[in-house]
Amino acid sequence: MSESGFIAVPSTNPSLPRRLNIPVPSGASLISPVEDFFEWFGSLGIFSWNVLKAAVTPPYEWSELIRQLDEVGSKSLPLVAMAGAAIGVIISMEARYSLSRFGAKSMFPATLVYSVIQIMGPIITGLVVCGRVGAGMGAELASMKVTEQIDAIEACAINPYRLLAATRILACILMLPLLTLATDACAMLTGWFAQTLVEPLSFHQFIQAGFKGATFSAFLPQTFKTAAYGLVIGLIACFQGMRTRGGAEGVGRAATNSVVLGSLFLILTDVVLVKFILVVFP
């Protein structure tokens, strides 16, 4: 979380202009890791508040939002579809072997459907999108920051929190559940296909057995929780990108941190959300 930079001098002016300059990391060698840790979270909080304010006040950047929906959604689709397909085959092979050992082969469709929709689909989608979109956003914004393009946006009287951050974060929030549905569908399809190669089973029978007794509350919260993953991925990537300093090295660091911290916070968010869903949708 630490980057080299100037040490922030406490201001003597009580009412300084509020500006884009997100509190940047200070001299790492002079500030203890604990202070650095709290500084990072404090800066993230300020950044989140600025993005929220910008997102809910007009003018809205619809064209940029649509561009970002395409960037995050359409362009991630092949990747999440492939990841889902691979996961379906893996679960199919593993589940068939394990269930056969306990004489519960008839449970295979339900095992596969529940494993994919409740556990693997959301987290795999989140991690794949974090890798692709998080790194891309982090690097793009960091590059814009170090070449003063973000300053130029601000100098053109355009709020960069609204144009750059809010649109990207919202695109992630909206697209993650849809991408998760695509992952789930691909995983179930390839899982069924892998099963059929060993032991023929019609797709209709597979789906019927898989979703037998299932309710919406068993699946919907698990799918829509990925909107929170989208928030985490977009927020971390935009924050890391827009606070970058230090040229090409800073850009690389922002991209890496976007993926590493995004993945970490995504998993931590999942821990919280799984508990929450178990309590709210027992």
Place this chain on the structure above:
Amino acid sequence: MAAAFDIAIMQERTEQDGSVPVVAVTNLRKAFGIHKVLDGINLSVNRGETLAVLGRSGTGKSVLLRLIIGIEAPDSGSVSIHGQNIAGLAIDQMGKIRKKIGFLFQHAALYDSLTIAENVAFPLEHHRRDMSRSERDDRVKQLLDEVGMRGDFRKLPSEISGGMQKRVGLARALALEPEILLLDEPTAGLDPISSGEIDDLILKLQRERQMASIVVTHDMHSARTIADRLALLDQGNVVIEGKFEDLQQSNIGFVNEFLKQS
């Protein structure tokens, strides 16, 4: 609404009288760590006037411009635009003031994923939504024509030279017809002919639009050509401010040395 209108009229009158400068910088201080960049700067620019800010590299000339437009915050002191102190303004309130300011960055800071025409159209797309597409295209062509870049409007910034990027940056800065122009090294890295063309363009804008301009430069010839007044910075302070002749007649060692080396 009526009060705001009265204030606007009063502001215009006072600016025309010269009683309120368009840009006023008062006792401005800025430090990065232990390094004091600006140490109590006082400057002002009136309508239709061009101030050239000169000084050695690293004396805070670019920082001064960034403080004026609010991209950086001062440690103390104030910046007033049209008599309004920009301290404490939220980013959207600051945006209203920034619409009146055109800013040319030292390295142009063009959006590298957009073409030259899209770069110039960018402020218009966001702030002149009343303009039709064809009106906007015409305006972009006119602006690019003004800076001598009309033929290259489909190119990306990476496909043109640094000097050309500056011209495009200037066209973008002029897109919203600003009342104030802040130029950070507009002629640095340009050949003498291109420098002369940029100087002529600034003089033309000053004459036609009565803009208040602050030009940060190392180019004494350019400063002498375009500026009404010059301010020489050293060690965070204004060493001397006045016309070129005032600098020539100065007894200050640093001023004499600076003029000798320029």
